[in-house]
Amino acid sequence: MKTHCGSSEHLSRRALLKGSLTTSAGGVVMNWGGLFGNPGWAEEVQRQKKHCILLWMNGGASQFETFDMKVGRPTGGVFRSIATNVPGTQVCELMPHMAQQMDKIAVIRSMRTSEVDHPGGIYLMHTGYRPSATVRFPEVGAIVAKYQGRPGKDLPDFIKVSSQGDAGAGFLGPRYQPFGIGSKGDLPPFTNSSLAKEVESRRHELRSFVESQYTQDNPSQLARMHHEAYEAARRLQSVQQKFKLDAEWDKYRELYGDSGFGRRCLLARKLVESGVAFIEVGQSSYDSHADNASWHKGLVPPMEQAWAGLLTDLKDRGLLDNTLVVWTGEIGRTPKINNRAGRDHYVRCWSTALAGCGIKGGLVYGESDADGVEVKDSPVSEGDFFATIYQSLSINPREENFAGVRPVPLAPFGSKVVTDLLA
Amino acid sequence: MIDWSKAKPAGHWQLPFEGAWPTAVALLPSGKQLVAGNEKGELFVWDLPGDLVAEVGKNETPPLAPVRQLVGHENGITRIVALPGGHTIATASLDHTVRLWDLNAATAGTAEVVLDRESRERKAKKGDKQANSAPGVTVAQQTDCVVLKSHADWVSALALSRDGSQLVSGDYRAQVIVWDVASRAAKQQWQGLAWNWIVALAFTPDAKSALVSEVRYKRDDFDVPAAALRVWNVTDAQVTLDLLKAQFPKYDPQAASYEASQVWRKFVAAGLVAVDVSPDGKLLAAGQGGETDKGTIHLLDATSGKLVRSVGNHQYGVTDLRFTSDGRYLLSVGRDTTLRVTTVADGKELLALNAPRGGQFKDWLSALSVSADERRVAAADIAGLVHVWQLVDD
Amino acid sequence: MRWSLNTMAIGFAVLAASALVSADDKPLRAVIDDQVRAVWEKEKLTPARPATDAEFLRRVYLDLCGSVPTYDETVSFLADATADKRATLIDRLLDDPRFAQHQADIWDMILFGRNPPGFDTDKREGIQRWLREQFAKNTPYDALALAILRAEGNTLDDGPPMFYVQYRNQPEDVNEAISQIFLGVQLQCARCHDHPYETWKQTDFFGMAAFLARLEVVTVGKANNLTKYAIGEKNSGDILFTGPAKDQSPGKKGEPLKPKFLLGAALDEPPLPKDFKEVKFEANKPPPPPKFSRKDQLAAWITQPDNPYFARAIANRVWAQFLGRGLVHPVDNMSPANQPSHPDLLAALATALRDHRFDLRWYIRELVNSQTYQLSSIGGSGEQNPQLYIAARTRPLSAEELVEAWRITTGYAAVETTSPPKGVATGRFRPLESGYMLRFFGQPNSGTGDFQGGLQEHLYLNNGPLRNLLTTAKGSLLATVSDTSLPIDARVERLYLALLHRPPRDVERQRMSEYVSVASAKSDERWAEAMWVLMTCSEFRFNH
Incomplete structure (x- = not known):
């Protein structure tokens, strides 16, 4: 239990108060132990x-x-x-x-x-x-x-x-x-666009212009995330065949x-x-x-x-x-x-x-x-x-995310990896 | 023959058969021998006195122990039928086989068996220290039998032609096989719908056709299993009457459509798991099984296939049914632990033997059998016993 | 004296604040600005420029009323040359019925969240109406909190009991919620073990939970297909304390634990009479009050003026509502291990709020009149809640705000008929479906309160029924901008003023004019597309 709350305080003081750990993805850095304890790990994940x-x-x-x-x-x-x-x-x-x-x-x-x-x-x-x-x-x-x-x-x-x-x-x-x-x-509601391709495309261009106007002198992380999610929703149109x-x-x-x-x-x-x-x-x-x-x-x-x-x-x-x-x-x-x-x-x-x-x-x-x-x-x-x-x-199963100030490890505190199952 | 209109029970005995669920029972034509099988594949033969009432009293269970064990099946018994000759039975099992047993055959060795294990444990709990160590009964063991092997899955249904010359068996791969009893050869076979299970079979009185019920549990979410209730010509394996089509002309059993689900909702319920054909061949009976609210028995016209009436008074599904030999009544057992006698003409209940045990889903009677004179009725009870009733008509 | 008492009780320094509260002549808004500025100077930070009138207008509308100004309001405010027009606007909005609605919405989220636990808690019109009424008549916050904690009456006719209904028979859960909401402290770690860094021990957690161990949700009737619940309290029953969670073993029975105020005294409780017989609550009858109510004792203790947590918690919570980051952040984690960024300021706010008898409307007026609140949001490094208040925060509009903003800006609200066409949703979100809006926009943040947005939100924006808002009735925005009798320039200007509450920049004016001026039989389609773009863009999606 000590580790559990210990690291929470560590993080909530340093990360949440000072806001110094917010990432480019807009979330707080969650992988406290993993990233800092094992720097090679993140790179490995990126590779494969x-x-x-x-x-x-x-x-x-x-x-x-x-x-x-x-x-x-x-x-x-x-x-x-x-x-x-x-x-x-x-x-x-x-x-x-x-x-x-x-x-x-x-x-x-x-x-x-x-x-x-x-x-x-x-x-x-x-x-x-x-x-x-x-x-x-x-x-x-x-x-x-x-x-x-x-x-x-x-x-x-x-x-x-x-x-x-x-x-x-x-x-x-x-x-x-x-x-x-x-x-x-079958896809969830609102997945399909009813717009003609050229209409969607010109609308998209206008929207990109408008977004750029808002962000040109304002490096808003919210706007960036908003735009990324918009792009993801838009890309989904082209891959529906996959389903x-x-x-x-x-x-x-x-x-x-x-x-x-x-x-x-x-x-x-x-x-x-x-x-x-x-x-x-x-x-x-x-x-x-x-x-x-x-x-x-x-x-x-x-x-x-x-x-x-x-x-x-x-x-x-x-x-x-x-x-x-x-x-x-x-x-x-x-x-x-x-x-x-x-x-x-x-x-x-x-x-x-x-x-x-x-x-x-x-x-x-x-x-x-x-x-x-x-x-x-x-x-x-x-x-x-x-x-x-x-x-x-x-x-890393001990990686923590936050629900409010409560640190929550991915696998509940006290869980053990069954290493015999892993080659 | 008993006069069913005046029938009433004169005696009721309960033979212990504990350890695994009794799943099948047959009285030999004389009514003086009884064979019962259970979920583990055990089969025992009991000799019953000619006059149980006089010899052991009205409701007191006779101190009867099985006399013979039929050894061979390796998994649960699903059906037992007694051949007209009086000393041969056929058994169907989850071990993929049908077996023919001549009960006059020689035995080979003996075994000590305990068929009241649970009762003994109850007694022991109450302080009877001897209960568990008391000796069992010694039975003769018979291994000699004919094994009919063509099935590749659970043999779940078995029926005998009236003259005893043909058997029909069906399995969980929808295979139906018609056997010539004398030669023990498969003389015809056919396949039901893909994935289906044959759950009930009955010959017509002329033995030229068989009524076959197929169902299965759903294989997938949103699946509407293909139900089928059809009459097949056993000579050429052709369907001569499709009873679900007769009720629901648009029914396509292969489609998971709304119509298909309505067939289940309105007619099949949780599966038509028990069937019979009336002695005059004019009526077909099919009873709803499973945990349906009411085990309705459909009576269908054997020519048109149309529903004549639906009868039955069981709570939850039926498990077994048969017409009386006069064709005027239906005997049925079900998941409410009753044996009911229902008037074919108007659906009125003539008689109910045994009582529901109270509470929702409390035990089943899993099978029924009657003696040739119909004065003795037996039912297997999953609570670990076999009921025998003596009926009188005076 | 009072302050020294508090200091002892909560164990961290607030003494410096006493110097400030004596400056009674200085309005709180000035205290705020002075304190915040002092930290900038100390940290050598350059704050953002002040918000423009347009920025301020939209922001304060959303923050106070959960809505946006109409085109006419925008134009008239921007044109207004009087010096105190912002203060005047603030006063007007604080008296607007939408202020009460919006504060009620916010408190509904604080008390329940989008998906509260418990049965029937998704149908809580009773307490929602009750909250609206309290904010409309500016019920002092201590009285409001007391009513929620005492939970008298029933959930439909009265409202407040619904708060406990969600934690049906779970005193530990209620305790966690009450501590976080009304005291601003997190006790949940102490639920399982003594806290290694905080002051509280496991017995403190269960000592507080013991006040709530006798509560029982009672069904007292039905109306309009809704069940009325009341909160009954038994005369007996204790919470059983079993020690640290790690030492638990099956069959281990707990010891009854007596109620004890957080870091305070044990409850002085009269003994039950010898011949006492416990009541059994009957359905459809209001539960009789207990001979001695532990719950009411707790409610009184929490809300009494010298409770060491209460005033600080609400001062900090409302501060964060308008300034983004709490002086103690997050707002429900006040503890010695989590010190305020501006300790003196927090102390001053708490004192002032208490001295003003927990008048939230007064307090909010001071906050939004401060220069700190009225900074531009541009100037930080792009965070949602810039550090040390060097720029205004940016936040996503709630589902309710977003729909209301669409309804106002498109003119739908102004021209909608009393009976919407068949097949179009009615209710607050009309013409959109509340179910979809709440599903896709109800919880736009992660567990740490950071905006994320998501794929589903944009699928709805891109492919959903936003077109239903674009009415062509006379007076609607679409009808106005596609009216070819007006010059195109004026129409583009109108588009921006109506939707984004600011005039277009030159480059925007030009680009938009090109977009809508394509010769086409259905020119209003181009305008509708342009409206969609402005209705879904970041500038619209956020309050900034």
């Missing part, structure tokens, strides 16, 4: 930008029907295990395609998190923090956009494709707000599987190729309080085929080394199957998975007990999970 794709299993996919099989145990359910391309590692029979990608991914079987319901869990597993009445924490997407985004390019840095979570950029500010794409690649998939889908249908989620995963890969820092792709309806087996039987196969296709595609294109693929939902599901044939919410012991970007493939980290009730070995909290994600993306 990283990307992150979050596959969001909304409602909470079951660990017992994916990565933590308890066949034959009372909690095991009806699915059987299958062998994978990693000797000794087995996964659910619902995942034949992922079984052949296990050498690329690291499974965490020892998640233990602190929000057991959906709204809190969705917030938690997007931000690393529990909801607070007083602080608007940013989502991982906004953080990755801030530290791995590339200002001045055509596409937004944080794109959400048909997914959940409304924490958005939080206190990082509107610049890192997610750009939300619909389930079929369309129909022309290419036939070529990839087999790889990603014929599903909406498959299409959205292909879109995510294309956006990574276009330089987008963070893309979240959602799949819904895992909240199987009843008929858990049927629901997973419906949802997991298209999901896992798309995921496997995505990993294959990223690998083939040489993108996997710099792209972290995160697989998680907000919660896991209960060991006990209730009398509706369902599994309820459970966060004492559940599974997530990571791949790419320096994550050790073929690894199973942590262990649950025989019935999957408790973590038997190496618990991973939400904070540890996000700290590891940031570390893998070359973002």
Whole structure:
């Protein structure tokens, strides 16, 4: 705790009072420890930008029907295990395609998190923090956009494709707000200009003239940011084709599987190729309080085929080394199957998975007990999970941003990077 | 044959079958043997006295233990049907197989089993120190069976032709296979819609056709799964009647359209998971399963496909149903832990056996079976027991 | 005596201020200018030039009324040759009903923010109306704060209880909010551990939270599909203190902690009678007051004139509202570790405000009449809040201000009919949708208060329905500037005076004339484009 508040005072006195640390980007320098403690780091990041794709299993996919099989145990359910391309590692029979990608991914079987319901869990597993009445924490997407985004390019840095979570950029500010794409690649309101090209173009020239009049003797940082955001909005007009998939889908249908989620995963890969820092792709309806087996039987196969296709595609294109693929939902599901044939919410012991970007493939980290009730070995909290994600993306998890005067590290104070997961 | 119009229960027994959910049950035609299977794939055979009322009392559970265990299935049992001959059953399982068991076959060895584990633990908690260590029962084990192997996924539905000569089975890859029982050969097969699951099957009385219900859970957000309820000619594997088309002419099961979602909302609910064909072949019954508000049973005209009426009084979905042999009543069980007897002609409830256990979503009856004379009815209960009712009509 | 008491209580020096407050004959505005200038001289800083009349006019309109002047007001103010025209304008705006509305908007944001926690807090017309009324009748600030903290009545008919409703059953959260808003201090670190640099300990945090531990949100009725909430207070119940967060373990039970004023005495609380039975609040009935209200004790302590934090906190907060940077910055982090940039000035402001019985309108009048406020914003290094007030601050218009500025400058407000056309939004943001405006413009800043803007804001500006504002009704700006009977030069001048409240420079006059003079069947399209440019440009987007 001492470090936490200690550095806050340090920064709030020196940075906020004197205003001496405001940057050309208009924000306060947030990376106190990182920048000053490790000067080589920032340059390294500039050289090689990283990307992150979050596959969001909304409602909470079951660990017992994916990565933590308890066949034959009372909690095991009806699915059987299958062998994978990693000797000794087995996964659910619902995942034949992922079984052949296990050498690329690291499974965490020892998640233990602190929000057991959906709204809190969705917030938690997007931000690393529990909801607070007083602080608007940013989502991982906004953080990755801030530290791995590339200002001045055509596409937004944080794109959400048909997914959940409304924490958005939080206190990082509107610049890192997610750009939300619909389930079929449909764009958010007001993305399309209805103006004829020449009208838009002459209007733009006049606007540039007017802006230059305001800023010619006034080096206003606000005006500069305002103008940069205007330029970004304008550039978006020329790249809307990037969100369309129909022309290419036939070529990839087999790889990603014929599903909406498959299409959205292909879109995510294309956006990574276009330089987008963070893309979240959602799949819904895992909240199987009843008929858990049927629901997973419906949802997991298209999901896992798309995921496997995505990993294959990223690998083939040489993108996997710099792209972290995160697989998680907000919660896991209960060991006990209730009398509706369902599994309820459970966060004492559940599974997530990571791949790419320096994550050790073929690894199973942590262990649950025989019935999957408790973590038997190496618990991973939400904070540890996000700290590891940031570390893998070359973002210092202890980096601080400010909500008012409150310093907020990217991963909650006390989180640890699970170094065993990193190659 | 019982006179259903006067039927009433004379006795009710509950055979413990704890440890995993009982999911399937069949009374042999005589009513004196019962086979039940559970979610783990365990199958047991019980011998029942000829006159339970006289021998063990009206509602007191007889001290009956299973006499035989059928060993072979490796995953949950989904359906059991009893063949007319009186000593053969067919079982379908999540282990991708259908098996035929001759209950007169030789056994190989014995095993000690405990089918009241949970009851013992409850007793132990109350201080009965002996409860957990008391000996189990010894059953003979039978491994001898015929394995029908052509399915590549969960076999979720199984039906028998009236004469016992054909079986039809369906799986979670939408494959339907018609089997010749005598030769144990697949004589016909077809595929339902892509991604679908075959969830219920029934032969027509002439065994020339089969009624097939397909559903699945959605695969994706905004997905409207393709439901289908169709009659297939089992000789040439052609659809002869599409019942959803008959109700909703514009329905395109492949489209995630508004119309498609209306078919679910208005007719399919959470899936038509139980079907039967009336003994005269004129009516088709299809019951809504899942956690739908009311397990409605649609009665459809077998020629036009049009809805004749919707009946049923279950809260939440049904799990199994069948016409009585006189064709005048429907027996059904469901997620409200009741077995209901409903008059086909007007939907009036004749009889309800067992009571809902209170609270929302409290247990299911998962399957039902009747003896040849229809005086004995059995139902599997996921609470870990098998119900047997003796019915009388005087 | 009073001052020495304060000094002891808060532990940092304010003694030097006593020399200043004795100069009663000197108006506060002059005290401000003297103090600020003294620091410039000491630091050898050159301030910006004074704001032009045009700069001042737009700025003070926005800061006082959240609006901009009309074309006519602009022209007449710029032409006015009287020496005290700025002071006269200030007086007029302070009496304008829009002043009350704007201050209410600002306090709504202070008390709630755009997305308050809690259920139903997005529908808080009750307290919004109540705030407007208080600012309209210039309720002294201590009385206003007291009413919010006592939270009497219900959320619809009265309003104030809504503040607590957002922190339903979370005394720790209410405590954090109250401390920041009304005392200007941040206690949240002490929620988990004793603060290593600040004076307060964890027991101080929970000692304050203990005043609020008995509050309960009670539903007392319904009207117009809105629920009425009241704040009930139980007679018993304590906050349980469990020590540092790092020492927590499952099953560890806390010790009840008695209320204690921040760095002050413990609350002297009468014991409950022996035969006492706790009341249970019933739905749809106003909760009976407790025999002894801890909440009211806290409210009285916070707002009493010699509270060591209260006057300084509000003096500093309102200063920052008009000058950008707080003398202690951020305004809600007053602590020994975060000293004011101008300690004497802050002390003088706090004293003067208290001596004027917390008359905010008087205080604001002094602030905006100061030369410090009336500097140009050009001259700093481009920061939002220039250091040591060497230039005026620049700030983004709020969503409300932006729409109001569009409505006024385009003439939409002047010509709009009582019933808008079908499909056009009604309400305060008309003809625009409040939902989109709040979504895209509601929170333009980062967590540290710096403007960022964002892609979405510009997508809306570029492709959204701003055209709905460009009415062609007689009297609207578009109708006027596209009226070919007037010389083009006059029309360009009108365009700038109406939209930016200043005449165009020569180069602007020329460029704009060229833009709109292209021979075209629909010349008003060119004018509409020109209007769009000025409505979305930085000069319009910010108050500067």
